[in-house]
Amino acid sequence: MSIEVIFGQQLRKIREERKLSQEELAFRSKLDRTYISLLERGKRRPTLNTIFALTAQLDIAPSELVRMVEKNLDI
Amino acid sequence: MSIEVIFGQQLRKIREERKLSQEELAFRSKLDRTYISLLERGKRRPTLNTIFALTAQLDIAPSELVRMVEKNLDI
DNA sequence: GTGTGACTTGGAGTCCGTA
DNA sequence: GTACGGACTCCAAGTCACA
Numbered sequence: 001m002s003i004e005v006i007f008g009q010q011l012r013k014i015r016e017e018r019k020l021s022q023e024e025l026a027f028r029s030k031l032d033r034t035y036i037s038l039l040e041r042g043k044r045r046p047t048l049n050t051i052f053a054l055t056a057q058l059d060i061a062p063s064e065l066v067r068m069v070e071k072n073l074d075i
Numbered sequence: 076m077s078i079e080v081i082f083g084q085q086l087r088k089i090r091e092e093r094k095l096s097q098e099e100l101a102f103r104s105k106l107d108r109t110y111i112s113l114l115e116r117g118k119r120r121p122t123l124n125t126i127f128a129l130t131a132q133l134d135i136a137p138s139e140l141v142r143m144v145e146k147n148l149d150i
Numbered sequence: 151g152t153g154t155g156a157c158t159t160g161g162a163g164t165c166c167g168t169a
Numbered sequence: 170g171t172a173c174g175g176a177c178t179c180c181a182a183g184t185c186a187c188a
Contacts, residue, residue: 032183034183034184044180045181046181
């Protein structure tokens with residue numbers, strides 16, 4: 001499985017745990033709603049800055065999200 | 076200090092600790108030598124996939140490099 | 151509330167060279 | 170071995186209408 005697909009899965013998982021909609025996350029992180037959708041479906045590869053912008057609104061450290069991606073890549 | 080500048084500083088630090096040249100790191104990670112230079116000087120923002128490609132050649136977890144960026148952003 | 155196609159703009163990443 | 174520049178390709182960033 002590719003990095004961007006795993007990333008999208010983990011992003012969605014965290015967002016849903018926080019009970020946030022794509023719309024709300026997009027608004028708070030100052031990104032577009034459809035872009036969040038693209039990320040979650042693994043259609044885009046986020047830059048480091050995008051990862052920082054997203055995690056800042058999800059009560060999670062950027063490195064922690066990246067660590068989740070690492071773990072799931074092994075599987 | 077911006078995320079990309081901090082990232083560049085940490086990337087250079089790790090690379091030099093490993094006693095690798097920009098050339099060698101570029102070759103191993105299948106990126107361009109001048110691009111490594113741009114990253115280290117904070118002129119480019121790496122995608123998540125690029126971070127994985129780089130750290131795979133530096134004996135460090137992607138999340139660990141990101142964590143170093145976080146720490147140094149606080150300062 | 152989300153998925154998707156189509157689109158424009160900016161930047162990721164490469165290749166050439168010079169110093 | 171690295172910094173830096175121009176020119177290039179390709180994709181991420183960001184937006185829209187519609188389902």
